[in-house]
Amino acid sequence: MVCSNSVLQDAAMNVLELPPIRPSSRHASRNPLTAPAAHQWTAAEPGKPIFLHDGAMLLLRPIAPGDVEALMRAFKRMTPEQVRARVFHALSELPAPVARAMCQVDPGQAVALVATDPDGAEIRGEARVHFDAVTLAAELALAIDPQFIGKGLGRILVEHLIRAARAHGMREIWGDTQAGNFAMLALTRRLGFTHDRKRDDASLVRFFLNLDSAAAHELDTSS
Numbered sequence: 169m170v171c172s173n174s175v176l177q178d179a180a181m182n183v184l185e186l187p188p189i190r191p192s193s194r195h196a197s198r199n200p201l202t203a204p205a206a207h208q209w210t211a212a213e214p215g216k217p218i219f220l221h222d223g224a225m226l227l228l229r230p231i232a233p234g235d236v237e238a239l240m241r242a243f244k245r246m247t248p249e250q251v252r253a254r255v256f257h258a259l260s261e262l263p264a265p266v267a268r269a270m271c272q273v274d275p276g277q278a279v280a281l282v283a284t285d286p287d288g289a290e291i292r293g294e295a296r297v298h299f300d301a302v303t304l305a306a307e308l309a310l311a312i313d314p315q316f317i318g319k320g321l322g323r324i325l326v327e328h329l330i331r332a333a334r335a336h337g338m339r340e341i342w343g344d345t346q347a348g349n350f351a352m353l354a355l356t357r358r359l360g361f362t363h364d365r366k367r368d369d370a371s372l373v374r375f376f377l378n379l380d381s382a383a384a385h386e387l388d389t390s391s
């Protein structure tokens with residue numbers, strides 16, 4: 169189903185009501201699920217300012233049909249190891265039909281976010297969750313531009329998608345990653361995910377976060 173930009177943006181913006189993330193001390197323990205809702209976002213806005221550990225500012229917004237070329241360029245900047253970590257096989261470039269499909273998001277089935285340069289020209293991070301209305305579980309996947317690795321961008325994107333999944337009534341957010349993907353294992357561990365080696369493929373680790381329990385924690389802290 170082709171989804172219009174405004175529908176997509178409306179759907180995604182409803183769940184993104186988080187204040188701009190200010191640089192925080194690298195080791196501050198912060199529960200991503202208790203961030204107060206504040207920022208009201210208009211469709212016209214090029215994106216919401218987010219700040220990385222080094223103080224760099226990027227703009228966060230829902231992916232849009234017009235991002236096809238930028239997404240293909242971003243994919244080309246990824247290292248072969250990163251590509252394999254993201255799509256589990258070698259791929260020298262992102263085929264245009266796949267890029268188009270990734271930029272056309274049905275808000276009832278997924279939320280996909282991009283973090284761009286302040287001028288909006290280049291995508292520096294892409295993250296998405298796909299909702300399963302039967303299992304009420306949302307599958308997570310993301311990739312960060314190699315020049316922007318280790319600056320907290322992955323964490324910011326996953327924090328937003330955790331709230332997006334909960335706002336869509338999901339009860340769990342999960343994904344698979346290679347057992348040797350220490351960055352993704354560390355990132356998900358920092359956000360409270362549980363890890364489980366996959367029985368049918370020992371080279372993979374399933375990471376998952378029970379949103380109900382997280383919600384319970386949110387209730388505790390907000391009372």
Ligand SMILES: CC(C)(COP(=O)(O)OP(=O)(O)OC[C@H]1O[C@@H](n2cnc3c(N)ncnc32)[C@H](O)[C@@H]1OP(=O)(O)O)[C@@H](O)C(=O)NCCC(=O)NCCS
Binds near residue numbers: 313351
């Ligand atoms: C995995 C990936 C998304 C991490 O993104 P990132 O922006 O570098 O991660 P962050 O800087 O937000 O790191 C978050 C935390 O994870 C930890 N971490 C990140 N990379 C790490 C590494 N290589 N080794 C150890 N810890 C690491 C840090 O402790 C960091 O904690 P902080 O919040 O206190 O800074 C990124 O490396 C990537 O795009 N990899 C290729 C694609 C991929 O693997 N996708 C995931 C599978 S779907």
